[in-house]
Amino acid sequence: MYPNWILQRAYLTPNRIGLTFEGESWSFEQLKQISVTRAYQLTSLGIEEGSRVAIMGQNHPRLIFMILACMHLKCEMVLLNRKLSKEELDYQIKDAKVSVVIVDEEDEHLLPQKVNKLPFLKVEESHETPIEISEQWTLDQTTSIMYTSGTTGYPKGVRQTVGNHKESAVSSVLNIGLSEEDVWLCAVPIFHISGFSILIRSLLYGNEVKLYRKFDTEGTISDISTGRITHISVVAVMLERILHGLEEKGLEASPKFKLALAGGGPIPKNYLLRAQKVKLSVSQTYGMTETSSQTATLSNEDALRKLGSSGKPLFFNQIKIADTNEPFVEGEILIRGPHVTPGYIGQFEHKNSTVDGWLHTGDIGYIDDEGYLYVVDRRTDLIISGGENIYPAEIEGVLMAHPAVKEAGVCGIEDTTWGQVPIAFIVLNESVRKEELLDYCIGHLAKYKVPKEVYFVEQLPRNGSNKLMRRKLKELIH
Amino acid sequence: MYPNWILQRAYLTPNRIGLTFEGESWSFEQLKQISVTRAYQLTSLGIEEGSRVAIMGQNHPRLIFMILACMHLKCEMVLLNRKLSKEELDYQIKDAKVSVVIVDEEDEHLLPQKVNKLPFLKVEESHETPIEISEQWTLDQTTSIMYTSGTTGYPKGVRQTVGNHKESAVSSVLNIGLSEEDVWLCAVPIFHISGFSILIRSLLYGNEVKLYRKFDTEGTISDISTGRITHISVVAVMLERILHGLEEKGLEASPKFKLALAGGGPIPKNYLLRAQKVKLSVSQTYGMTETSSQTATLSNEDALRKLGSSGKPLFFNQIKIADTNEPFVEGEILIRGPHVTPGYIGQFEHKNSTVDGWLHTGDIGYIDDEGYLYVVDRRTDLIISGGENIYPAEIEGVLMAHPAVKEAGVCGIEDTTWGQVPIAFIVLNESVRKEELLDYCIGHLAKYKVPKEVYFVEQLPRNGSNKLMRRKLKELIH
Numbered sequence: 001m002y003p004n005w006i007l008q009r010a011y012l013t014p015n016r017i018g019l020t021f022e023g024e025s026w027s028f029e030q031l032k033q034i035s036v037t038r039a040y041q042l043t044s045l046g047i048e049e050g051s052r053v054a055i056m057g058q059n060h061p062r063l064i065f066m067i068l069a070c071m072h073l074k075c076e077m078v079l080l081n082r083k084l085s086k087e088e089l090d091y092q093i094k095d096a097k098v099s100v101v102i103v104d105e106e107d108e109h110l111l112p113q114k115v116n117k118l119p120f121l122k123v124e125e126s127h128e129t130p131i132e133i134s135e136q137w138t139l140d141q142t143t144s145i146m147y148t149s150g151t152t153g154y155p156k157g158v159r160q161t162v163g164n165h166k167e168s169a170v171s172s173v174l175n176i177g178l179s180e181e182d183v184w185l186c187a188v189p190i191f192h193i194s195g196f197s198i199l200i201r202s203l204l205y206g207n208e209v210k211l212y213r214k215f216d217t218e219g220t221i222s223d224i225s226t227g228r229i230t231h232i233s234v235v236a237v238m239l240e241r242i243l244h245g246l247e248e249k250g251l252e253a254s255p256k257f258k259l260a261l262a263g264g265g266p267i268p269k270n271y272l273l274r275a276q277k278v279k280l281s282v283s284q285t286y287g288m289t290e291t292s293s294q295t296a297t298l299s300n301e302d303a304l305r306k307l308g309s310s311g312k313p314l315f316f317n318q319i320k321i322a323d324t325n326e327p328f329v330e331g332e333i334l335i336r337g338p339h340v341t342p343g344y345i346g347q348f349e350h351k352n353s354t355v356d357g358w359l360h361t362g363d364i365g366y367i368d369d370e371g372y373l374y375v376v377d378r379r380t381d382l383i384i385s386g387g388e389n390i391y392p393a394e395i396e397g398v399l400m401a402h403p404a405v406k407e408a409g410v411c412g413i414e415d416t417t418w419g420q421v422p423i424a425f426i427v428l429n430e431s432v433r434k435e436e437l438l439d440y441c442i443g444h445l446a447k448y449k450v451p452k453e454v455y456f457v458e459q460l461p462r463n464g465s466n467k468l469m470r471r472k473l474k475e476l477i478h
Numbered sequence: 479m480y481p482n483w484i485l486q487r488a489y490l491t492p493n494r495i496g497l498t499f500e501g502e503s504w505s506f507e508q509l510k511q512i513s514v515t516r517a518y519q520l521t522s523l524g525i526e527e528g529s530r531v532a533i534m535g536q537n538h539p540r541l542i543f544m545i546l547a548c549m550h551l552k553c554e555m556v557l558l559n560r561k562l563s564k565e566e567l568d569y570q571i572k573d574a575k576v577s578v579v580i581v582d583e584e585d586e587h588l589l590p591q592k593v594n595k596l597p598f599l600k601v602e603e604s605h606e607t608p609i610e611i612s613e614q615w616t617l618d619q620t621t622s623i624m625y626t627s628g629t630t631g632y633p634k635g636v637r638q639t640v641g642n643h644k645e646s647a648v649s650s651v652l653n654i655g656l657s658e659e660d661v662w663l664c665a666v667p668i669f670h671i672s673g674f675s676i677l678i679r680s681l682l683y684g685n686e687v688k689l690y691r692k693f694d695t696e697g698t699i700s701d702i703s704t705g706r707i708t709h710i711s712v713v714a715v716m717l718e719r720i721l722h723g724l725e726e727k728g729l730e731a732s733p734k735f736k737l738a739l740a741g742g743g744p745i746p747k748n749y750l751l752r753a754q755k756v757k758l759s760v761s762q763t764y765g766m767t768e769t770s771s772q773t774a775t776l777s778n779e780d781a782l783r784k785l786g787s788s789g790k791p792l793f794f795n796q797i798k799i800a801d802t803n804e805p806f807v808e809g810e811i812l813i814r815g816p817h818v819t820p821g822y823i824g825q826f827e828h829k830n831s832t833v834d835g836w837l838h839t840g841d842i843g844y845i846d847d848e849g850y851l852y853v854v855d856r857r858t859d860l861i862i863s864g865g866e867n868i869y870p871a872e873i874e875g876v877l878m879a880h881p882a883v884k885e886a887g888v889c890g891i892e893d894t895t896w897g898q899v900p901i902a903f904i905v906l907n908e909s910v911r912k913e914e915l916l917d918y919c920i921g922h923l924a925k926y927k928v929p930k931e932v933y934f935v936e937q938l939p940r941n942g943s944n945k946l947m948r949r950k951l952k953e954l955i956h
Contacts, residue, residue: 001814002794002816003793003794003795003796009793011849012790012791012793170648173652173656174651174656174683174684177657177658178651180655204793312490315487315490316644357479371489
C-alpha cells in the first residue's frame with residue numbers, strides 16, 4: 001500500500017509551491033483542494049472510480065487539475081496527443097474503449113465529431129458530489145495510458161502504472177540529485193511522457209513545476225540565465241534555440257541552473273560544445289513511453305568524452321544488447337526494470353510487452369567497453385541500401401555539423417537499383433550550395449550513405465514533443 | 479528483478495569514493511573487487527549462497543568488506559551487537575540457528591566459547607573459489623537481521639529485506655535531498671540500523687561514507703566545521719558533545735554541512751537552540767529496527783516550532799494512532815509502508831509483524847492538528863541510553879533469577895550524558911549487598927544495561943491486576 005501522492009504531498013509540504021503558470025502559482029495544498037473539487041465534479045457527471053477516460057488539452061493548469069482529479073478517482077487516463085489527425089485520434093479512442101473524452105474547449109474541434117466529449121468548462125461549472133477519495137494506492141494500478149507506434153506501425157496503448165511512475169522518479173533522483181529549491185520547467189507536452197513525468201516527479205519530490213503553454217525561447221532563456229529554474233526537459237531543436245538565444249544575447253546559464261535533460265534522439269556535438277561555452281549543463285537521456293521516461297542518462301561530465309552515447313542505466317534499471325555480451329556489438333536494445341510497462345490495452349492487450357522481464361525496444365544499439373549505451377537508430381527508420389544498413393541519425397549528425405545547416409532530416413526512398421537510398425531535408429542557417437553539402441558528406445561518410453538528393457525546406461515535420469518524424473519527410477517533396 | 483547494488487554502483491560510478499577510513503579511501507570499483515574476492519573466499523570456506531550467518535565486528539572497512547561479500551552471496555546476515563553479554567549473544571546465535579559467526583579477531587573473546595567462529599583473518603587469507611555472483615536481486619530477499627526486544631522482553635530477530643532497505647533509502651532522499659558531493663559520517667555502529675542504513679544509502683546514492691571506528695568528538699567537529707562531511711547520524715549524547723566542542727572552540731558548522739540526523743529519542747530544546755547558534759542543522763527522526771531506520775523526520779525549519787515532535791512520515795510511509803483519527807488523542811503508534819519488516823526469524827518466526835499492513839509499535843503518541851507526530855512514551859517503558867534500546871523486562875528477568883530477589887522493577891531516569899539510564903527497585907527474599915546484585919547483572923547483561931542504582935523497597939507499585947506500573951517506580955525514590 002502506498003499513500004495517494006497528491007494527498008500525501010499536500011500533507012507533508014502544504015505551503016510549498018507546486019505549480020506556476022504565467023505568473024500565477026499554486027501550493028500543493030491548493031493543488032489538492034482544486035483537484036479534489038474536480039474529482040467531486042467529475043463524479044457528479046458520472047465518471048466512476050477506476051473507469052477509463054481520455055483527456056485532451058494544451059499545457060495549462062486546467063489540464064493539470066483535471067489529471068490530478070482523475071488520479072484521485074484512480075481512472076485509467078488515456079492522454080491524447082493533440083497534434084494527431086482526427087483519424088488517428090479516432091483509432092485511439094475506439095481502441096481504448098473510453099467512455100468519454102475530457103477535453104479543453106479550445107481542443108474540441110480537433111476531435112472526431114461522434115466522440116462523447118466532456119468539456120473542461122462543463123466539469124468546472126458542475127455540482128460537486130463528495131465521495132471518499134482513496135487514500136491508498138497500489139503499485140499495479142494504471143495511472144496513464146499513452147499510445148506509441150513502436151515497431152509495429154499500429155499504435156499500441158501503453159499502460160503506465162503507479163509503480164512505473166514511482167520507480168522512474170526515484171531512479172531519476174538517485175542519478176541527478178534533489179534539492180528543495182529545484183524548479184523544473186515544463187515546455188514539453190504533458191500528454192507525452194516527457195511532460196507527464198515532470199508532473200509526477202513534482203508530486204514525489206515536492207518541487208515546483210513552471211509550466212509553459214508551449215516552448216518559448218525568450219522566456220526559457222530568461223529563466224535559465226536568471227536561475228528562475230533549475231531543470232528543463234528538452235529535445236535537440238529546443239536546445240539549439242536556447243543556445244542560439246543565449247549566444248545572441250551574450251548570456252550564460254545561471255550557476256543555480258542545474259540541468260537540461262535532453263531526450264528524443266542524440267544531440268549533435270557542436271550543440272554540446274556551445275552548451276559548454278554558455279555553461280549550460282546537458283544530460284542526454286534514452287527513454288520511451290514503455291519505460292515511463294528515462295532508462296539511461298549520460299551525465300554532463302561524460303557528454304563530450306562519450307559523444308553520441310545515451311549513458312548508463314539509472315540505478316534500478318538494466319540494459320543489455322540481444323544475443324551478445326560483447327562490447328561494441330550492435331543488436332536490439334533490451335530493457336528491464338520496475339519502470340517497464342506491464343503491457344498494453346485494446347487490441348494489443350494480450351501481446352506480451354516483455355520476455356523474461358526484458359522489454360524488446362526494437363531500437364538498435366551497442367554498449368561500449370565502459371558500459372555506455374549507444375543508440376544507433378530507432379529500428380523503424382532503418383534504411384537498407386544494397387544490403388547495407390543505413391541509420392538516418394548518422395547522416396543527420398554529419399549534416400548538422402556543417403555551419404550552414406540548422407536542422408537536418410534523412411529518410412529512405414525506393415530505388416530500383418539499391419532497394420532504398422537516403423535523401424536529406426535541410427533547414428538552413430545561411431545560404432549554401434547543395435554540392436558543397438554533398439562534398440562535405442563524402443568527406444565524412446561511406447559513399448553509400450551519402451544522400452542521393454538534398455531538399456532545402458522551411459521546417460521539418462515534428463511531433464508534439466518536437467521529435468523529428470522521419471516518415472513524414474517524403475511528403476515535403478513536390 | 480533488481481540489479482545487485484554493489485555491482486550496479488561499481489558499474490555506474492566506478493571511480494567515485496565509496497568509503498574513507500582513517501585517511502584511506504576506496505572507490506566503488508575497489509569495494510566491488512574486494513567484496514567479490516571475500517565472497518570467493520567465504521565460498522571456499524563453505525559459506526553457501528542464501529545461508530544464514532552471523533557477523534560481528536567493530537566499525538572498520540574489514541567489517542564493511544565482509545558485509546558486502548555476504549550481500550553478494552545473498553546470505554541472511556545476523557548483525558551481532560558487540561556490546562551484548564555472552565549470554566545474550568548465545569541466545570541470538572541459537573535462535574537464529576546460524577552455521578557460523580564471521581568475527582573480527584579482536585571481538586572473538588566477546589563470543590561464547592562453544593560458538594563456531596570464522597575469524598576475518600582466516601577469510602582474508604583463504605583461497606578463493608570463484609563462483610558466479612548473482613546479478614539479480616529480489617525485493618523479498620532478506621539482507622540483514624537485527625535483534626530487538628520489542629514488547630515481549632524476549633529479543634526477536636527482525637528481517638530487513640532488499641525491499642525494506644531500498645524503500646527506506648529512497649524515502650529518505652525524497653525528504654532530505656541528494657547531491658553528488660554528499661559525504662555521510664558514520665560514527666554509529668554498523669550493527670545497528672542507524673549505521674547499516676548509512677552503508678545502504680551509500681550504495682544507492684553513490685556517496686562517500688566516512689567511517690569512524692567509534693565516535694570521536696575532535697574529529698567530528700573538524701569534519702563538520704571544515705565541510706569535510708555533509709551529513710551525520712547522531713544520538714542526543716553525540717549531538718551534545720559536538721555542540722560543546724564547537725562552542726568551546728568558537729567554531730560553526732561549515733555552509734557545506736547539511737544535516738545532523740538525530741535518532742534514538744527526543745532532543746532537548748536547549749540542544750536545538752545551541753545548534754542554531756553554531757549553524758548546525760538538525761533533523762529529529764523516529765525510526766526503529768522493524769522499519770529499517772527512519773519512518774518520520776522533523777525538518778530543521780520545524781525543529782523549534784514543533785519542539786518534541788518527530789515530524790511527518792517520509793513520502794511512501796504512513797503513520798496513524800490506533801483507534802482514533804482525532805488530533806492530540808494519545809494511542810499506540812501504527813506504521814505502514816514498504817520499509818516495514820515482513821516478519822521475524824527463530825522462535826518468533828510465526829508471529830505476525832503487522833495487522834492489515836500496520837506495524838503495531840507499542841510506542842504511545844499522538845498526531846497534532848497539522849499532522850506532526852509526537853512520541854509520548856516508548857513501548858513498554860523502553861529506556862533509550864546513548865542510542866541503545868534497553869527493555870526493563872529483560873533486566874528484571876535477570877535480577878529475579880538471583881536467589882535473594884523476590885520482585886524487581888526497572889525504569890529509566892534522566893541522565894545528562896546518556897539521555898536516560900536504568901535504575902532498579904528490589905523487594906528482597908533475603909539480605910544481599912547491592913554490589914553483589916550489580917556484579918550478578920554484569921555477568922549476564924551488556925554493560926549499558928546494568929542498573930546505575932539499586933533501591934531496596936517494601937513493595938512495588940502494581941495495578942488492580944497486579945501488573946507492575948513502571949511509571950510509578952520513580953516515586954519510590956525519596
